[in-house]
Amino acid sequence: MSAWSNTDNHKNKPKWDVERETREVVQFTILTGNTAGNNVIQVSYNDGGQNNVANVGVVANSYVYFWAAGANNVGGQSGNGVPGFFTSNTQVLSTTGNTITLGSNLFGPANAGWTVEFDKKIAYSSSKANDSTYNADTVLVTPTRLANNTVSMGNIVPGWVNITKSKNGGADGAVRYRHETLVIFSNPVASNTNSGNTSWGQAFTGV
Numbered sequence: 001m002s003a004w005s006n007t008d009n010h011k012n013k014p015k016w017d018v019e020r021e022t023r024e025v026v027q028f029t030i031l032t033g034n035t036a037g038n039n040v041i042q043v044s045y046n047d048g049g050q051n052n053v054a055n056v057g058v059v060a061n062s063y064v065y066f067w068a069a070g071a072n073n074v075g076g077q078s079g080n081g082v083p084g085f086f087t088s089n090t091q092v093l094s095t096t097g098n099t100i101t102l103g104s105n106l107f108g109p110a111n112a113g114w115t116v117e118f119d120k121k122i123a124y125s126s127s128k129a130n131d132s133t134y135n136a137d138t139v140l141v142t143p144t145r146l147a148n149n150t151v152s153m154g155n156i157v158p159g160w161v162n163i164t165k166s167k168n169g170g171a172d173g174a175v176r177y178r179h180e181t182l183v184i185f186s187n188p189v190a191s192n193t194n195s196g197n198t199s200w201g202q203a204f205t206g207v
Contacts, residue, residue: 001082002015003015003016004160006140006188007140007188007189008139008189008191008195010081011081011086013135013160014138014160014182015082015085015086016182018131018135019085019086019135021086021087021121021122022081022085022087022119022121023084024083024084025056025062025120026053026057026118027115028043028118029113029114030042030043030044030066030110030115030116031043031044032112033109033110033111033112033113034106034109035106036105036106036107036109037105037106037107038105039101039104039106040100040101041100041102041110041116042098042100043098043100043116045098050097051097051098052095052097052098053095053097053098053100054095057120058092058100058118059092059095060092060094061091061092061103062092062118062119063087063088063090063091063120063121064088064090064091064100064117064118065081065083065090065116065117065119066114066115066116066117067114067115068111068114069111069113083117083119084117084119087121088119089104090102090104130164133164133199133200134162137163137198138161138162139160139161139195139198139203139204140159140160140188140190140196141159141160141188141204142188142189142190142207144190145190145196145206145207146204148204148206150201150203150204151177151203153178154179156179156181158188159181159183159184159185159188160183161180161181161182163179163180163198164179165177165198166178191207193206193207
């Protein structure tokens, strides 16, 4: 897993602790898999009683990641996530025993013998706004976006940049935008017009 990449896919953001969105709850081996277009799998699990995966934390809205047996690469079902770090594009809808219903259909196989991981979203303190929004405020800045910034932020270079909005105390209450350059790139590649957006609004337009 690379520490970052130069494209604006969500999973390519810098993989640093302050960016982290999820933590691992549990991993299973798939007992009965499924094919694209389906949304139910069964896992190998025996707790000596009910064999209910909910007993170990697999609940609705858990994030789901698959990868092939013996492989380190994550399967296509979670192409927009990183296990134990960034949210995936698939969540649990419900569970019954060792049967798990996904909230969206598989768009690739999830075969018997593969590993499936379930993660829980990290709940950051609402009193520390920067902690809870750090990932959302990290955007990929390209030369095009530098020419299309929506607010004045001073000198910024292409790369992954964290941008926060704050307000002065006192009578004036002036709004300020602060930026921290995390990774500098000579050739960043953006393709998602929304990836210039932050938790507080649109920092850049275009790609």
